[in-house]
Amino acid sequence: MNRNKGLTTNQWIAIAVAIIIVIAAVFGAWYLYFQPTGPKKLTVISLWSGTEEDNFLQVLGNFTENTGIESRHIGYSTQELKITIPTQLAANASIFDLAIAPWPADILNWANKGYLVEVTDLIDASKYPAGFINPVKDSTGKIWAVPFKASAKPGFWYRKSIWQTNGWTVPTATTNYTQFKALLATIKADGEANITGFKAPIASGDTVGWPLSDTTEAFIMGLGGYQLQEELIAGSINWTDPEVKNVFSNLTELLNSGYFGTPAEAWTDPIPDLWDGKYAMYFQGSFITAQPTVLNQSDFAFFPFPGWNGETNGVAGSVDYVVLPKYTEKMTDAKKLLEYLAGADAQEIMVGLGGFLATNVDVPASAYTTIDLTVLDFISKSSVHIVGDLDDSIGGTFQTTFWSQLRLLWTDPATRADLDAFLEKLQEFAP
Numbered sequence: 106m107n108r109n110k111g112l113t114t115n116q117w118i119a120i121a122v123a124i125i126i127v128i129a130a131v132f133g134a135w136y137l138y139f140q141p142t143g144p145k146k147l148t149v150i151s152l153w154s155g156t157e158e159d160n161f162l163q164v165l166g167n168f169t170e171n172t173g174i175e176s177r178h179i180g181y182s183t184q185e186l187k188i189t190i191p192t193q194l195a196a197n198a199s200i201f202d203l204a205i206a207p208w209p210a211d212i213l214n215w216a217n218k219g220y221l222v223e224v225t226d227l228i229d230a231s232k233y234p235a236g237f238i239n240p241v242k243d244s245t246g247k248i249w250a251v252p253f254k255a256s257a258k259p260g261f262w263y264r265k266s267i268w269q270t271n272g273w274t275v276p277t278a279t280t281n282y283t284q285f286k287a288l289l290a291t292i293k294a295d296g297e298a299n300i301t302g303f304k305a306p307i308a309s310g311d312t313v314g315w316p317l318s319d320t321t322e323a324f325i326m327g328l329g330g331y332q333l334q335e336e337l338i339a340g341s342i343n344w345t346d347p348e349v350k351n352v353f354s355n356l357t358e359l360l361n362s363g364y365f366g367t368p369a370e371a372w373t374d375p376i377p378d379l380w381d382g383k384y385a386m387y388f389q390g391s392f393i394t395a396q397p398t399v400l401n402q403s404d405f406a407f408f409p410f411p412g413w414n415g416e417t418n419g420v421a422g423s424v425d426y427v428v429l430p431k432y433t434e435k436m437t438d439a440k441k442l443l444e445y446l447a448g449a450d451a452q453e454i455m456v457g458l459g460g461f462l463a464t465n466v467d468v469p470a471s472a473y474t475t476i477d478l479t480v481l482d483f484i485s486k487s488s489v490h491i492v493g494d495l496d497d498s499i500g501g502t503f504q505t506t507f508w509s510q511l512r513l514l515w516t517d518p519a520t521r522a523d524l525d526a527f528l529e530k531l532q533e534f535a536p
């Protein structure tokens with residue numbers, strides 16, 4: 106009997122991708138463990154690559170200069186890190202000394218299983234906003250991770266000169282959603298008529314699904330208010346609620362109108378096309394400003410999501426947390442590095458290189474680049490509420506389901522035509 110009968114091509118592809126990810130994670134673990142002979146360096150793993158990794162390497166270099174303790178960084182993809190950390194911790198023999206991840210729900214899960222070292226006495230919790238500490242604090246008040254850096258998802262990024270050349274009016278604090286839709290229609294018509302290679306008003310990235318989730322959260326808070334996102338995170342409102350469906354109905358309307366581009370392979374892929382005017386805007390986090398494909402920061406800016414009555418009252422914030430596994434063989438040195446990353450000196454280096462926000466309140470505003478200060482100024486407004494990243498806050502199978510369902514929403518007309526089924530699927534995995 107052929108038990109594989111009925112598997113679709115897409116299912117076979119998904120299985121193949123999963124196998125490749127597991128192999129990559131296992132190989133990475135082997136590579137880290139069998140280091141050359143001699144003193145072993147501290148090993149830090151995270152999601153960072155490119156410019157973001159370069160910035161972090163400067164932080165690690167400064168730590169070595171101060172302490173003489175050498176360290177190295179290994180970057181993983183999202184899928185690889187999602188597999189690597191829990192599988193290594195479950196083996197009770199961690200081959201990394203510190204891990205950095207933006208998933209507070211997962212971190213508390215690892216802590217509950219006894220995999221992590223408590224950091225309550227290693228840091229001064231008063232140096233961080235409560236909103237950064239509480240997600241990694243358990244019911245007994247123990248803290249299980251250090252907030253190292255943050256990024257806000259403030260709005261749609263665009264190239265100023267492209268908009269000036271095309272005569273497009275940048276939304277202001279009073280621009281409402283109806284006016285925003287009219288602007289998208291104008292941009293689409295102008296782009297198709299006048300811009301060679303024009304793709305869509307709004308870029309989409311990437312095929313993993315997390316940038317699509319950031320865009321979706323902007324719609325949730327922009328059209329439903331920041332409280333709606335908080336309620337979805339807490340599970341106090343169903344995804345099938347009419348208020349939630351209204352948000353997705355409006356998002357679907359824009360997708361059906363061709364206002365979004367096809368999801369890119371990597372989230373950084375649309376930036377060159379954004380720079381060339383093939384996309385007019387791209388909803389992204391503040392970390393986009395650190396990308397080398399942003400060729401001139403003075404020609405780059407963002408505008409907040411235009412809600413029903415003007416700019417949004419909620420912004421998602423994502424925090425990269427440092428965790429210390431119980432099983433490191435270099436516990437003393439690992440604690441020293443963790444304490445350094447928790448401090449203002451390390452974070453000032455990171456934010457000074459651009460694209461990031463500090464979590465330690467002792468980092469001065471003078472440490473930021475000009476463009477990052479515009480993000481900081483916006484999220485510091487009394488009318489703006491910083492809300493946890495939705496899928497990071499919930500975590501687990503909901504996160505991966507959310508990503509996969511959003512990929513379908515963006516690419517499959519049948520999914521958009523049956524929003525009830527789409528939302529019921531999310532509710533099935535919701536808290």
